[in-house]
Amino acid sequence: MHVKKLFYLLFVALVLLLAACNSDSDTSGEAEGGDSSGDDGGESAGKVEIFSWWTGAGEEDGLLALIDLFEEKHPDIEVENAAVAGGAGTNAKAVLATRMQGNDPPSTFQVHGGEELNKSWVAADKMEPLNDLYEENEWMDKFPEELIDLVSQDDNIYSVPVNIHRGNVFFYNMAVFEEHGIEVPTNFDEFFEAADALQEAGVVPVALGDKESWTATQVFENILLGVLGPDDYKKLFAGEIGFDDDRVVEAAEIFGKMLDYVNEDHASRNWQDSAQLVANGEAAMINMGDWAKGYFANDLDLKTNEDFGYFPFPATDDSFTIITDTFGLPKGVENTDEVKEFLTVLGSVEGQDAFNPLKGSIPARVDADPSKYDEYGTDAMEDFKNSRLVPSLAHGSAASEGFLTKANQAVNIFVTQRDVDNLIQALTNAAGEM
Numbered sequence: 158m159h160v161k162k163l164f165y166l167l168f169v170a171l172v173l174l175l176a177a178c179n180s181d182s183d184t185s186g187e188a189e190g191g192d193s194s195g196d197d198g199g200e201s202a203g204k205v206e207i208f209s210w211w212t213g214a215g216e217e218d219g220l221l222a223l224i225d226l227f228e229e230k231h232p233d234i235e236v237e238n239a240a241v242a243g244g245a246g247t248n249a250k251a252v253l254a255t256r257m258q259g260n261d262p263p264s265t266f267q268v269h270g271g272e273e274l275n276k277s278w279v280a281a282d283k284m285e286p287l288n289d290l291y292e293e294n295e296w297m298d299k300f301p302e303e304l305i306d307l308v309s310q311d312d313n314i315y316s317v318p319v320n321i322h323r324g325n326v327f328f329y330n331m332a333v334f335e336e337h338g339i340e341v342p343t344n345f346d347e348f349f350e351a352a353d354a355l356q357e358a359g360v361v362p363v364a365l366g367d368k369e370s371w372t373a374t375q376v377f378e379n380i381l382l383g384v385l386g387p388d389d390y391k392k393l394f395a396g397e398i399g400f401d402d403d404r405v406v407e408a409a410e411i412f413g414k415m416l417d418y419v420n421e422d423h424a425s426r427n428w429q430d431s432a433q434l435v436a437n438g439e440a441a442m443i444n445m446g447d448w449a450k451g452y453f454a455n456d457l458d459l460k461t462n463e464d465f466g467y468f469p470f471p472a473t474d475d476s477f478t479i480i481t482d483t484f485g486l487p488k489g490v491e492n493t494d495e496v497k498e499f500l501t502v503l504g505s506v507e508g509q510d511a512f513n514p515l516k517g518s519i520p521a522r523v524d525a526d527p528s529k530y531d532e533y534g535t536d537a538m539e540d541f542k543n544s545r546l547v548p549s550l551a552h553g554s555a556a557s558e559g560f561l562t563k564a565n566q567a568v569n570i571f572v573t574q575r576d577v578d579n580l581i582q583a584l585t586n587a588a589g590e591m
């Protein structure tokens with residue numbers, strides 16, 4: 158009897174011991190890829206996979222500089238640059254969705270602050286909160302409050318912004334403007350006068366490359382901003398003003414008119430190809446987010462305010478359309494410590510100042526070093542401080558991905574058919590998904 162009981166107790170102790178060992182190794186494998194690294198067992202230990210759509214000219218320079226800085230600081234951590242080409246994430250977002258649904262998230266991925274982050278990934282409970290990282294790095298007063306709000310939900314912060322791009326800018330070829338005596342336009346009337354003069358002189362007034370339809374959506378959102386003003390623009394995307402509002406109709410009409418001045422081959426060009434038309438003087442100007450500044454200055458070697466100039470999209474000079482690229486920590490990632498190290502570098506002054514001067518954006522942090530930026534950058538920093546900030550539809554902040562997909566389709570049809578009623582109807586029908 159006695160012996161039997163002793164054996165039983167020994168058996169239970171053995172089972173508990175084995176269970177404890179087992180669960181130890183599980184946890185270290187799951188949460189601490191880096192810490193268990195006396196042996197170099199796990200494939201994922203010490204590796205960070207960075208997913209974005211920054212490949213090629215005008216896109217990747219900033220990312221590569223950031224990766225270089227990270228590798229310098231953490232030579233032990235391997236980086237995999239898993240970028241998928243396609244402006245504004247045209248292809249990357251589909252690849253990401255498949256991976257997230259298949260529980261195979263990248264270590265960290267590019268996502269716009271606002272609805273793209275909140276309505277897609279936070280709502281689906283796919284992201285880890287990063288409040289502890291913000292606290293450890295004392296970031297709460299280093300990023301503007303509005304920006305932290307854009308990447309937060311219910312007091313949890315879900316990503317780290319690396320930059321702020323401006324979307325309501327026109328870039329123009331200074332020699333072309335000068336040759337034809339064109340003044341920088343400030344409203345739609347002046348804009349169309351300038352466009353007429355350029356067209357008469359045989360220059361394409363406006364470059365467009367809507368092979369991927371977000372570029373046309375971007376033009377339309379800026380016209381909406383110009384016609385509605387910042388408050389009502391925000392109300393439109395908050396569902397408080399309908400897409401059948403007279404001013405949306407007016408914006409669609411102005412959009413149609415603007416399309417009369419674009420290059421004929423717009424549907425076969427991407428954003429870089431269309432920006433090239435401005436660079437080489439075949440076209441006079443282009444509305445493009447200021448990643449075009451990075452492209453002109455770093456890839457095409459053009460000089461800011463000598464070769465190319467810039468002005469706010471007509472009638473929007475009191476506003477700044479924010480496009481912020483951010484990176485977070487998906488749930489289910491094994492090597493969270495390494496990913497947090499990467500996010501720490503990305504959110505640091507040094508990281509932001511390595512990335513942004515090349516990307517054309519301004520730092521998301523308020524305490525970065527302005528001397529690292531050219532005149533476009535310092536102007537944009539000033540404008541950011543003094544303007545009304547509005548979210549971009551084309552770049553994921555103003556509305557859900559579902560609505561954006563439908564808006565892109567409707568805009569794409571409008572570009573060829575120019576049917577205002579159809580566009581208004583399509584947007585009105587999609588509004589429920591905002």
Ligand code: GAL
Pocket residue numbers: 210211216243244245246322446448480481482552
């Ligand atoms: C935006 C993104 C920018 C830039 C641009 C063109 O959506 O925020 O960083 O990459 O697309 O691809």
